[in-house]
Amino acid sequence: xxxRLGAAELEIVPLDTGRRADFYRLHGDCxxxxxxxxxxxxxxxxxxxxxxxxxxxxxxxxxxFARGEHDGLLxxxxxxxxxxxxxxxRDRLAKLVRQLTLGPDPEAWAVTCFLVAPAWRGGGVAQALxxxxxxxxRDGGAxxxxxxxxxxxxxxxxxxxxxxxxxxxxxxxxxxxxxxTRPVLRLEL
Numbered sequence: 443x444x445x446r447l448g449a450a451e452l453e454i455v456p457l458d459t460g461r462r463a464d465f466y467r468l469h470g471d472c473x474x475x476x477x478x479x480x481x482x483x484x485x486x487x488x489x490x491x492x493x494x495x496x497x498x499x500x501x502x503x504x505x506x507f508a509r510g511e512h513d514g515l516l517x518x519x520x521x522x523x524x525x526x527x528x529x530x531x532r533d534r535l536a537k538l539v540r541q542l543t544l545g546p547d548p549e550a551w552a553v554t555c556f557l558v559a560p561a562w563r564g565g566g567v568a569q570a571l572x573x574x575x576x577x578x579x580r581d582g583g584a585x586x587x588x589x590x591x592x593x594x595x596x597x598x599x600x601x602x603x604x605x606x607x608x609x610x611x612x613x614x615x616x617x618x619x620x621x622x623t624r625p626v627l628r629l630e631l
Contacts, residue, residue: 451519452567454574457512461523464516466500468523468559475557479503480514480528482603483535483554514555515574517567524562527571528555529579532588542590542626551584556605568605572613580631589615589627 457465470476481499484506485491506513517525532552533539539546553575558567579587591607610627618628 452524452570453518454515454570455518456578457514457516459507459512461516462507464518464523465503465526468516468526468557480526480555480557481506483528483538486537488537488541515571515578517558517571519562519567524559525567525571526555526557527553527568527575529553529575529587531582531584538590542624544626549583549585550588551579551582551586552588552590553579553605554590555603556609557603563599568609569612572605572609576613576629576631584631586631587615587629588618589629590624591627593621593623593625 455461466476466479468475469479477496477499479496479499479502481502482491484502485494513530514526514528516523517527529551531548532544532550533546533548535552535554538544538552538554553572556568556571558565576587589605589610591604591610592601593607594601607625607627610629613629615627615629617625619626
């Protein structure tokens with residue numbers, strides 16, 4: 443049974459270099475997320491993605507930290523990291539733009555990954571992260587926020603790393619481009 447959160451129990455903060463250890467602790471404790479280190483959209487293509495090592499993905503993530511790319515939000519409960527949401531200006535992720543054939547849009551931000559610790563799944567962490575992501579995108583100058591959930595029958599939790607479509611729809615996102623397996627959802631800010 444997931445733990446349900448009260449509003450005062452959850453703190454959501456932007457990732458920064460000082461929270462690097464918390465980022466890795468959360469990702470290391472969740473499924474295969476320690477292997478990925480939320481580097482998937484930062485590699486040039488999917489070619490060879492499954493052959494990459496955790497060390498390669500951590501090296502990429504460390505390079506992002508080193509250049510000041512703090513691309514998301516961490517959720518804490520009782521001082522422990524329990525959730526992550528990757529977001530930022532959409533066009534910085536060349537692979538995403540290319541894969542989904544998106545035209546340039548400097549006013550678009552994208553929410554591209556969610557990770558919630560298994561004991562906290564279904565307890566409102568992802569909803570709280572998405573709410574904070576909307577505010578952060580608006581404060582960052584975005585005029586709209588996009589999401590790219592997977593669709594299909596029998597999707598496992600691991601298939602929903604972009605966030606489930608129902609989460610975005612409940613937050614007011616609408617279909618900007620229909621697709622049977624990966625629609626583009628959009629929220630005007």
